[in-house]
Amino acid sequence: MERRKYFEPEIETMSREKLEALQLRRLKLQLKRCYENSQFYKGKLVEAGIHPKDIRSLSDVAELPFVTKPELREEQKAYPPFGRHVLASPNTWAELHPSTGTTGSPVNTVWSYKDVKLISGWTARTMWTFGVRPGDVIQNAFSYGLWVAGMSTHYASQQLGCFVIPIGASMTERQIDYLLNPGPTAILCTPSYALHIAERLKQRGISPEDIPLRIGCFGGEGGAEVPATRDKIEKGLGIDAFDYYGCAEIGPTIGSECPQKAGIHWVEDQLLIEIIHPETRKPCEPGEVGVLVVTHLTKEATPMIRYWTNDLARLDKRKCKCGRTHVRSPGGILGRADDMIVYKGAKFYPVQVEKVVRSFCELSDEFCIELTTDPNLGTDACTILVECLKEEDIPKVVQQVKHGLKEECQVTPEIRFVPFGTLERTTFKAKRIVDKRDKRA
Numbered sequence: 001m002e003r004r005k006y007f008e009p010e011i012e013t014m015s016r017e018k019l020e021a022l023q024l025r026r027l028k029l030q031l032k033r034c035y036e037n038s039q040f041y042k043g044k045l046v047e048a049g050i051h052p053k054d055i056r057s058l059s060d061v062a063e064l065p066f067v068t069k070p071e072l073r074e075e076q077k078a079y080p081p082f083g084r085h086v087l088a089s090p091n092t093w094a095e096l097h098p099s100t101g102t103t104g105s106p107v108n109t110v111w112s113y114k115d116v117k118l119i120s121g122w123t124a125r126t127m128w129t130f131g132v133r134p135g136d137v138i139q140n141a142f143s144y145g146l147w148v149a150g151m152s153t154h155y156a157s158q159q160l161g162c163f164v165i166p167i168g169a170s171m172t173e174r175q176i177d178y179l180l181n182p183g184p185t186a187i188l189c190t191p192s193y194a195l196h197i198a199e200r201l202k203q204r205g206i207s208p209e210d211i212p213l214r215i216g217c218f219g220g221e222g223g224a225e226v227p228a229t230r231d232k233i234e235k236g237l238g239i240d241a242f243d244y245y246g247c248a249e250i251g252p253t254i255g256s257e258c259p260q261k262a263g264i265h266w267v268e269d270q271l272l273i274e275i276i277h278p279e280t281r282k283p284c285e286p287g288e289v290g291v292l293v294v295t296h297l298t299k300e301a302t303p304m305i306r307y308w309t310n311d312l313a314r315l316d317k318r319k320c321k322c323g324r325t326h327v328r329s330p331g332g333i334l335g336r337a338d339d340m341i342v343y344k345g346a347k348f349y350p351v352q353v354e355k356v357v358r359s360f361c362e363l364s365d366e367f368c369i370e371l372t373t374d375p376n377l378g379t380d381a382c383t384i385l386v387e388c389l390k391e392e393d394i395p396k397v398v399q400q401v402k403h404g405l406k407e408e409c410q411v412t413p414e415i416r417f418v419p420f421g422t423l424e425r426t427t428f429k430a431k432r433i434v435d436k437r438d439k440r441a
């Protein structure tokens with residue numbers, strides 16, 4: 001196996017000073033391109049009273065306006081097919097990748113031929129970061145097709161000299177057949193799907209020791225860095241598990257953990273990463289949780305300037321023990337800004353419930369947060385649905401789960417036990433909140 005530690009050593013271990021100078025150079029060029037070639041961006045900058053020449057340092061970026069998903073949705077509706085933020089001419093377009101459309105009509109993203117190369121390159125780097133090496137056999141269980149992650153990891157696997165099984169996010173029984181033969185050494189999918197595969201593996205009586213799988217990287221939703229979830233994936237599949245992040249508008253795989261498992265390293269030579277306070281809209285202090293905001297420094301076709309991902313994270317700018325200088329987000333994605341649940345005065349996120357539920361070996365990995373309206377009081381009610389593997393354990397577990405939730409979320413929602421197998425298993429992203437509250441005017 002190739003022993004080289006880094007995929008691109010000079011970039012990954014570049015001093016912060018050099019890296020930030022590179023970012024600034026690329027940012028200036030990208031802003032100039034956007035201002036000169038896009039009525040969408042020019043309009044936004046003029047409205048904000050800023051000219052690209054006003055950006056003289058990386059901290060000046062805080063003066064630039066954000067780009068949001070609803071705004072892109074409106075833009076592409078008003079200026080079909082893809083909006084005025086498409087900078088490259090159609091003869092350079094290579095692929096179309098819309099967002100999943102879970103929160104409204106999909107937002108289209110265009111990759112030019114140059115973008116395909118760029119994205120495959122940085123995806124290959126993130127895969128190398130968590131341990132993929134030439135000769136690995138990759139079970140790519142990310143959804144192929146319109147969703148971005150399947151294609152990018154496929155291209156990157158080939159660039160790395162790996163053998164790919166392009167199975168996609170379906171056919172769980174065949175996933176298991178392939179795990180046995182030809183026996184991949186690495187698997188990529190969402191954390192929810194990894195747990196589902198592990199559960200089926202156990203039900204089929206196959207021990208993780210019977211499969212040659214060595215590592216896995218899990219993205220598309222948060223969770224891979226929740227200790228209890230990581231532990232279940234690692235034990236269930238007999239692997240080292242790592243966290244991965246991407247989003248359709250920016251790129252499918254723009255960061256992954258290194259063997260230190262100390263948070264997602266961002267691809268900082270290609271992207272400017274900011275954490276912004278959701279209310280003040282000002283940059284957060286290092287370590288403070290806020291919204292991940294990303295700027296494309298090099299993307300050609302649909303560059304995003306200060307894209308508001310709505311995903312919550314924190315930044316650690318200290319050099320990692322692995323030697324990489326690119327910033328990290330410890331804990332990965334901590335939730336969606338709009339997934340925050342406000343209940344009895346406390347604020348919490350599904351990821352915190354996940355942390356508690358998955359720390360109990362008596363429970364399955366699935367859970368659901370149901371929000372309803374109390375018919376008598378008209379107030380919000382919150383119930384956590386969980387599955388207990390053995391019915392006789394319920395009386396013992398219920399108090400412990402309530403205690404765990406009180407500690408983690410500062411609230412005690414109702415707990416309802418449903419029979420094992422009732423809650424939906426997913427091959428894609430898990431839906432954790434079911435909102436049945438009366439709609440208020």
Ligand SMILES: [Zn+2]
Nearest residue numbers: 258260320322
């Ligand atoms: Zn590291």
